[in-house]
Amino acid sequence: MVLDQYQTVGKEAVNWNTTENPEYVSPRDFNGHGTHVAATAAGSFVSDASYLALGRGTARGGAPRARIAMYKACWHLASIGTATCSSADMLKAIDEAIHDGVDVLSISTSFPIPLFPEVDARDAMAVGAFHAVAKGIPVVCSGGNAGPVSQTVTNTAPWIITVAATTQDRSFPTLITLGNNITIVGQALYQGPDMDFTGLVYPEGPGASNETFSGVCEDLAKNPARIIKEKIVLCFTKSTDYGTVIQAASDVFNLDGYGVIVARNPGYQLNPCDGFPCLAVDYELGTDILFYIRSTRSPVAKIQPTRTLVGLPVATKVATFSSRGPSSISPAILKPDIAAPGVNILAATSPNDTFYDRGFAMKSGTSMSTPVVAGIVALLKSLHPHWSPAAIRSAIVTTAWRTDPSGEPIFADGSNRKLADPFDYGGGVVNSEKAAKPGLVYDMGVNDYVLYLCSVGYTDSSITRLVRKKTVCANPNPSVLDLNLPSITIPNLAKEVTITRTVTNVGPVGSVYKAVIEAPMGVNVTVTPRTLVFNAKNRKLSFKVRVITNHRVNTGYYFGSLTWTDSVHNVAIPVSVRTQILQRYYDEN
Known part of the structure; x- marks a missing residue:
């Protein structure tokens, strides 16, 4: 769901509950999006749940x-x-939730690119989330x-837990048997x-009377009916939107x-096609x-009903539609933070x-992936009621x-399948059991976020309006790289930096922890x-990370990690480094 960043009038802007705009003029959900995400976060147990008899089992929220x-x-x-x-x-809505004393906020809406500054009231998510986090309420956003385009991730404020979407270990295979006995x-x-063997066609090439056949899915309606009648049709599309499949059907x-x-x-x-x-x-x-089809005079195929497959050999993948980093508004802040199942939920x-x-x-x-994480955050809140939102995010x-x-x-x-990196899934795919006992956390509070706002150049007056108290940034400003995130992202390394x-x-x-470094390619990292x-007196310890690039040209991002381990806990954060010898340079070569 997309938040309209230009609309300033709420429900009063439209005449609701009419034939043209059917809607409940009440808190009741009309189109099902809110119901779906709420049930995913904290729905009760429902036995024998399924969709079209597929994915059958006991449904429950996180x-x-x-x-x-x-x-x-x-x-x-x-x-x-x-x-x-x-x-x-x-x-x-966020203000009402804060007033009511909620423990977690799950918000499955997002702004389109370009993003507004976090202190701008037009970015209602960032402003509202700041006030919630200041009250100790974690905010989880989509x-x-x-x-899969880069720099499209939204809800990028560092006080928000931003969620990417992955597949899960369940799929819905549907067998296509060709006339040569090959099954796809x-x-x-x-x-x-069950559909018995039926004629199979791919519309292509010229026809009679200046007809042109097309196997492009979006052009199927232009084909003569005699080509498609009583046949299974193969078509190709560049679109990944399932609406194209439904329209082709x-x-x-x-x-x-x-x-x-x-x-x-x-x-x-x-989605089903009726x-x-x-x-x-x-x-x-x-x-x-x-x-x-091209190798036989009379190609045929048969289609069997869909089955449900759970477990191996279905692997986890970051979904094509899931927005990717780096953040376009503050590239030193790694976004997304975490990934969770968000496909066919x-x-x-x-x-x-x-x-x-x-x-x-x-x-x-x-x-759909956002309430998965929100449900886990709720469980962590119950286990560790005194943890800050930043500590919970760090644990995850x-x-x-x-x-x-x-x-x-x-x-x-x-568009091309590749190994996932932090801009695809943040720290990785959420692991609720390990998050309960992370060993170490990277903690932050309101003062840290104020330092962040100062470091990226927001004015004293704009920060004052956001935090609701007089704020004057120090001179010189702190480095945004020192924000105590569970990640290190350096978007413009020219030579070296220490954070x-x-x-x-x-x-x-x-506990005693040792550092394990996996340095990005062509980059030296020392801790x-x-x-x-640690002991009873020293529960908090600081460390420095020196990062030196060996590259002599502008590069893309290279990825590594920094892990603190005590042989029981492995506290891993992603490290992302881009060399920028020539700063603020857009390279389209």
């Missing part, structure tokens, strides 16, 4: 015994088919769905029935076709099907939801999975001291 307080700040707008949220309503596994939410259905197979880059979103077979495959498998929804099935729907997005980031639970590396999908971090021992009193010895 913190199922928590109490949910919902604040309606977004309103369904029929003309755009989704919700619109005003800055005024967002700020009011990172946005503009991936696509993905779909197809209920059946509609076009084929209207031309009396029997099914559609859409070849696309992975988009990780599945009982019509609509399957997604990647370009490689789509090309295999195309080669078969089964949870409760509103009866008005287009994809409603017996109270449930499957949805994908960073909106430093204990995250950086590999799939099987031990395999995590890939980031998009400071402080860790707080939340484990055994007499002083290399050993941290």
Whole structure:
């Protein structure tokens, strides 16, 4: 869900609850988005839950015994088919939540690029979240769905926990058997029935009477009905939006076709097509099907109903749609912070939801991964009620999975598949069990955030308005690199820099930690001291990190890590370094 940064009037701006704009003029959720994320965060146990008989099991939220307080700040707008949220309503909702004494705020909305400054009231999320965090309330926000393009992550204020989306160990394989007995596994939410061998076609080339056939999914409706009638159609698209699959299915259905197979880059979103077979495959498998079609006079295929596959061999991947770092507004602040499952999440929804099935729907997005983390934050709050929001964020980031639970590396999908890095998933994929006992935390409070605001050049008056007390920045300003984040991001290293971090021992009193460094390529990283010895008096210890680049040209980001280990706890933070010999230079060569 996207927050309209230009709209300043809330629900009063539209005449709601009409034929043109159906909506509940009450706190009740209309389109199901709020219901879905609330159920994911803290929904109660529901046995035998499923969606179209798929993904069957017991559904529950991350913190199922928590109490949910919902604040309606977004309103369904029929003309755009989704919700619109005003800055005024967002700020009011956050203020009400703070007043009511909530323990955690989960906010699945985001601004589009370009971002407003964190002290600007138009960025209602950053302003409202600051006030919540100042009261000890962690704020968890979605990172946005503009991936896989870099610099698209939103909700980037350092006091916000920003969440990316990954796949989970569940998929919905749908078998396509070709006439040559080769079986290809696509993905779909197809209920059946079984389809026997049926003609298979890829519309291409010139036809009679100046006709031109097209296998582009967006052009299927332009094909003559006689080409598609009573056949399964293969088409290709550059879009990763599942709406393209649904539209292709509609076009084929209207031309009396029997099914559609859409070849696309992975988009990780599945929706049913009203009982019509609509399957997604990647370009490689789509090309295999195309080669078969071209190699026989009468190509045929059959499609079987979708199954549910859980566990191996399905690996964790950062979803294509998940917005990526670095932050466009403050690149020294690593965003996103953490990743969590956000693909085909089964949870409760509103009866008005287009994809409603017996109270449930499957949805994908960073909106869905955000309440996963919010539920974990709620559990951590109950375990450690005196931890600050920064300490909770640190515990989540430093204990995250950086590999799939099987031990395999995590890939980031998009225009090209690559190994995931901190700009894809922050510290990694959230690991709730380890987060409960992180060993060390990188803690911060309001004063640290004020130093951050000073370091990035906000004026005394603008900071004063945000923190609600007179603020005068020191001269010279502190370095933004010294903000005590559970990460190190250096966006403009010309030669060398030394930065400071402080860790707080939340484990055994007499713990001794040693530094393990995985330096980014072409970069030297040294830590002083290399050993941290804690005792009853010294619960907080500081260390310095010296970073030197060996590169002599402007580079992209290289990644590494810094881990403090006592042989029981591995407190790992990502290290991201970009060499900038020529500063503030945009390179399009």
